[in-house]
Amino acid sequence: QKEVEQNSGPLSVPEGAIASLNCTYSDRGSQSFFWYRQYSGKSPELIMSIYSNGDKEDGRFTAQLNKASQYVSLLIRDSQPSDSATYLCDITGNQFYFGTGTSLTVIP
Amino acid sequence: DAGVIQSPRHEVTEMGQEVTLRCKPISGHDYLFWYRQTMMRGLELLIYFNNNVPIDDSGMPEDRFSAKMPNASFSTLKIQPSEPRDSAVYFCASSSQGALSYNEQFFGPGTRLTVL
Numbered sequence: 001q002k003e004v005e006q007n008s009g010p011l012s013v014p015e016g017a018i019a020s021l022n023c024t025y026s027d028r029g030s031q032s033f034f035w036y037r038q039y040s041g042k043s044p045e046l047i048m049s050i051y052s053n054g055d056k057e058d059g060r061f062t063a064q065l066n067k068a069s070q071y072v073s074l075l076i077r078d079s080q081p082s083d084s085a086t087y088l089c090d091i092t093g094n095q096f097y098f099g100t101g102t103s104l105t106v107i108p
Numbered sequence: 109d110a111g112v113i114q115s116p117r118h119e120v121t122e123m124g125q126e127v128t129l130r131c132k133p134i135s136g137h138d139y140l141f142w143y144r145q146t147m148m149r150g151l152e153l154l155i156y157f158n159n160n161v162p163i164d165d166s167g168m169p170e171d172r173f174s175a176k177m178p179n180a181s182f183s184t185l186k187i188q189p190s191e192p193r194d195s196a197v198y199f200c201a202s203s204s205q206g207a208l209s210y211n212e213q214f215f216g217p218g219t220r221l222t223v224l
Contacts, residue, residue, distance in 0.1 A: 034212050042217075044213075098150070100150040100151075
Protein backbone atom coordinates (compact mmCIF):
# COMPACT_ATOMS: atom_id res chain seq x y z
CA GLN A 1 0.00 0.00 0.00
CA LYS A 2 1.31 3.44 -0.95
CA GLU A 3 1.72 5.99 1.80
CA VAL A 4 -0.60 8.39 -0.05
CA GLU A 5 -3.31 7.41 -2.52
CA GLN A 6 -4.77 10.16 -4.64
CA ASN A 7 -7.57 9.81 -7.18
CA SER A 8 -5.52 9.96 -10.33
CA GLY A 9 -8.15 11.36 -12.66
CA PRO A 10 -8.15 12.97 -15.07
CA LEU A 11 -11.14 14.85 -13.77
CA SER A 12 -13.28 17.05 -16.00
CA VAL A 13 -16.00 19.35 -14.71
CA PRO A 14 -18.07 22.06 -16.40
CA GLU A 15 -17.46 25.67 -15.52
CA GLY A 16 -19.36 26.63 -12.36
CA ALA A 17 -19.51 23.09 -11.00
CA ILE A 18 -17.88 21.71 -7.87
CA ALA A 19 -14.63 19.77 -8.29
CA SER A 20 -13.79 17.21 -5.60
CA LEU A 21 -10.27 15.90 -5.07
CA ASN A 22 -9.34 13.27 -2.51
CA CYS A 23 -6.33 11.72 -0.83
CA THR A 24 -6.03 8.88 1.65
CA TYR A 25 -2.91 8.25 3.69
CA SER A 26 -1.51 5.48 5.85
CA ASP A 27 0.80 7.25 8.34
CA ARG A 28 -1.27 8.01 11.46
CA GLY A 29 1.57 10.21 12.71
CA SER A 30 0.88 12.75 9.97
CA GLN A 31 0.37 16.23 11.34
CA SER A 32 0.25 18.68 8.44
CA PHE A 33 -1.78 18.45 5.26
CA PHE A 34 -1.37 20.61 2.19
CA TRP A 35 -2.86 20.99 -1.26
CA TYR A 36 -0.69 22.32 -4.06
CA ARG A 37 -1.68 23.37 -7.55
CA GLN A 38 0.69 22.87 -10.44
CA TYR A 39 0.12 24.43 -13.84
CA SER A 40 1.75 22.75 -16.80
CA GLY A 41 5.44 23.65 -16.97
CA LYS A 42 5.39 25.39 -13.61
CA SER A 43 6.32 24.46 -10.06
CA PRO A 44 3.80 23.44 -7.40
CA GLU A 45 2.31 26.29 -5.37
CA LEU A 46 0.43 26.06 -2.10
CA ILE A 47 -3.31 26.72 -2.17
CA MET A 48 -4.53 25.25 1.13
CA SER A 49 -3.15 23.93 4.41
CA ILE A 50 -5.06 22.15 7.16
CA TYR A 51 -3.85 20.80 10.48
CA SER A 52 -6.94 19.75 12.47
CA ASN A 53 -10.06 17.73 11.79
CA GLY A 54 -12.92 19.47 10.05
CA ASP A 55 -13.31 21.94 7.23
CA LYS A 56 -11.24 24.96 6.33
CA GLU A 57 -12.54 27.43 3.78
CA ASP A 58 -10.63 29.99 1.76
CA GLY A 59 -12.62 31.67 -0.95
CA ARG A 60 -13.79 29.04 -3.43
CA PHE A 61 -11.58 26.36 -1.86
CA THR A 62 -12.49 24.10 1.06
CA ALA A 63 -10.12 21.57 2.58
CA GLN A 64 -11.56 18.75 4.64
CA LEU A 65 -9.58 16.57 7.03
CA ASN A 66 -10.67 13.38 8.80
CA LYS A 67 -7.78 11.89 10.74
CA ALA A 68 -9.81 8.93 12.00
CA SER A 69 -10.56 7.86 8.45
CA GLN A 70 -7.18 9.09 7.21
CA TYR A 71 -8.34 11.18 4.33
CA VAL A 72 -8.06 14.75 3.20
CA SER A 73 -10.05 16.34 0.43
CA LEU A 74 -10.22 19.57 -1.53
CA LEU A 75 -13.42 21.05 -2.90
CA ILE A 76 -13.35 23.76 -5.52
CA ARG A 77 -16.65 25.58 -5.83
CA ASP A 78 -17.72 27.55 -8.90
CA SER A 79 -14.89 25.99 -10.90
CA GLN A 80 -13.23 28.26 -13.44
CA PRO A 81 -11.16 27.40 -16.52
CA SER A 82 -8.20 28.94 -14.69
CA ASP A 83 -8.50 26.13 -12.13
CA SER A 84 -7.41 23.65 -14.79
CA ALA A 85 -4.18 22.22 -13.40
CA THR A 86 -2.76 19.25 -11.53
CA TYR A 87 -3.50 19.16 -7.81
CA LEU A 88 -1.12 17.46 -5.41
CA CYS A 89 -1.76 16.52 -1.81
CA ASP A 90 1.15 16.64 0.63
CA ILE A 91 0.96 14.69 3.87
CA THR A 92 3.63 15.54 6.42
CA GLY A 93 4.50 14.11 9.80
CA ASN A 94 7.15 11.51 10.48
CA GLN A 95 7.98 11.66 6.79
CA PHE A 96 7.02 13.72 3.77
CA TYR A 97 4.62 12.25 1.24
CA PHE A 98 3.23 13.69 -1.97
CA GLY A 99 0.37 12.16 -3.88
CA THR A 100 0.74 11.43 -7.58
CA GLY A 101 -1.54 14.31 -8.50
CA THR A 102 -4.99 14.69 -10.02
CA SER A 103 -5.33 16.45 -13.34
CA LEU A 104 -8.37 18.74 -13.39
CA THR A 105 -9.88 20.27 -16.51
CA VAL A 106 -12.65 22.83 -16.21
CA ILE A 107 -14.65 22.98 -19.43
CA PRO A 108 -16.02 26.43 -20.38
CA ASP B 109 12.47 37.55 -0.46
CA ALA B 110 13.33 36.22 -3.91
CA GLY B 111 11.97 32.77 -3.18
CA VAL B 112 13.81 29.53 -3.85
CA ILE B 113 16.40 30.00 -6.58
CA GLN B 114 17.54 27.17 -8.83
CA SER B 115 20.14 27.08 -11.54
CA PRO B 116 20.42 26.29 -14.31
CA ARG B 117 16.82 26.40 -15.53
CA HIS B 118 17.58 24.12 -18.43
CA GLU B 119 20.41 21.67 -18.91
CA VAL B 120 21.11 19.53 -21.92
CA THR B 121 23.99 17.12 -21.65
CA GLU B 122 25.26 13.92 -23.14
CA MET B 123 25.19 10.54 -21.49
CA GLY B 124 28.14 10.01 -19.20
CA GLN B 125 28.67 13.65 -18.38
CA GLU B 126 28.52 15.07 -14.86
CA VAL B 127 25.57 17.32 -14.05
CA THR B 128 25.37 19.69 -11.11
CA LEU B 129 22.13 21.35 -10.10
CA ARG B 130 22.12 24.23 -7.63
CA CYS B 131 19.64 25.58 -5.14
CA LYS B 132 19.43 28.57 -2.82
CA PRO B 133 16.62 28.16 -0.26
CA ILE B 134 14.56 30.92 1.28
CA SER B 135 16.48 32.63 4.06
CA GLY B 136 15.52 31.31 7.48
CA HIS B 137 14.14 28.00 6.25
CA ASP B 138 15.73 25.01 7.93
CA TYR B 139 14.47 22.27 5.62
CA LEU B 140 15.59 21.74 2.06
CA PHE B 141 14.17 19.13 -0.31
CA TRP B 142 15.21 17.80 -3.71
CA TYR B 143 12.50 16.29 -5.93
CA ARG B 144 12.40 14.74 -9.36
CA GLN B 145 9.27 14.90 -11.49
CA THR B 146 8.42 12.83 -14.55
CA MET B 147 5.15 12.05 -16.26
CA MET B 148 5.51 8.38 -15.43
CA ARG B 149 6.49 8.62 -11.76
CA GLY B 150 5.12 11.98 -10.67
CA LEU B 151 6.89 13.97 -7.96
CA GLU B 152 9.50 11.89 -6.15
CA LEU B 153 11.35 13.00 -3.03
CA LEU B 154 15.04 12.28 -3.52
CA ILE B 155 16.59 13.65 -0.33
CA TYR B 156 15.95 16.24 2.32
CA PHE B 157 18.12 18.18 4.75
CA ASN B 158 17.39 19.68 8.13
CA ASN B 159 19.79 22.37 9.32
CA ASN B 160 22.19 21.36 6.52
CA VAL B 161 22.28 17.71 7.62
CA PRO B 162 20.93 15.01 5.27
CA ILE B 163 18.06 13.28 7.05
CA ASP B 164 16.60 10.90 4.50
CA ASP B 165 18.23 9.98 1.22
CA SER B 166 16.22 6.81 0.64
CA GLY B 167 14.74 8.34 -2.50
CA MET B 168 18.08 8.78 -4.23
CA PRO B 169 17.84 6.30 -7.09
CA GLU B 170 21.43 5.07 -7.04
CA ASP B 171 25.01 5.94 -6.22
CA ARG B 172 25.28 8.11 -9.30
CA PHE B 173 23.27 10.70 -7.40
CA SER B 174 24.72 12.73 -4.55
CA ALA B 175 23.60 15.86 -2.72
CA LYS B 176 25.33 18.28 -0.43
CA MET B 177 24.39 21.28 1.65
CA PRO B 178 27.59 23.00 2.78
CA ASN B 179 25.74 25.89 4.39
CA ALA B 180 22.24 27.17 5.05
CA SER B 181 22.03 29.07 1.79
CA PHE B 182 23.27 26.60 -0.79
CA SER B 183 22.74 23.01 -1.90
CA THR B 184 23.80 20.94 -4.88
CA LEU B 185 22.49 17.79 -6.50
CA LYS B 186 25.05 16.00 -8.62
CA ILE B 187 24.58 13.20 -11.12
CA GLN B 188 27.72 11.42 -12.27
CA PRO B 189 27.64 9.83 -14.78
CA SER B 190 24.32 10.97 -16.21
CA GLU B 191 22.04 8.64 -18.18
CA PRO B 192 19.10 9.31 -20.51
CA ARG B 193 16.67 7.95 -17.88
CA ASP B 194 17.71 10.80 -15.58
CA SER B 195 15.91 13.23 -17.88
CA ALA B 196 13.28 14.96 -15.74
CA VAL B 197 12.44 18.21 -14.01
CA TYR B 198 14.32 18.57 -10.73
CA PHE B 199 12.77 20.78 -8.07
CA CYS B 200 14.30 22.19 -4.96
CA ALA B 201 11.98 23.26 -2.14
CA SER B 202 12.48 24.77 1.28
CA SER B 203 10.39 24.89 4.40
CA SER B 204 10.45 25.60 8.09
CA GLN B 205 9.03 23.84 11.10
CA GLY B 206 6.47 25.60 13.23
CA ALA B 207 5.93 25.16 16.95
CA LEU B 208 3.60 22.20 16.58
CA SER B 209 3.72 21.16 12.96
CA TYR B 210 5.46 21.50 9.64
CA ASN B 211 4.87 24.45 7.41
CA GLU B 212 4.32 24.40 3.68
CA GLN B 213 7.10 23.88 1.16
CA PHE B 214 8.09 26.62 -1.26
CA PHE B 215 9.29 25.32 -4.59
CA GLY B 216 11.87 26.74 -6.90
CA PRO B 217 11.19 27.05 -10.64
CA GLY B 218 12.88 23.73 -11.36
CA THR B 219 15.70 22.58 -13.62
CA ARG B 220 14.67 20.74 -16.77
CA LEU B 221 17.38 18.17 -17.43
CA THR B 222 17.73 16.41 -20.75
CA VAL B 223 20.36 13.71 -21.10
CA LEU B 224 20.98 12.68 -24.71
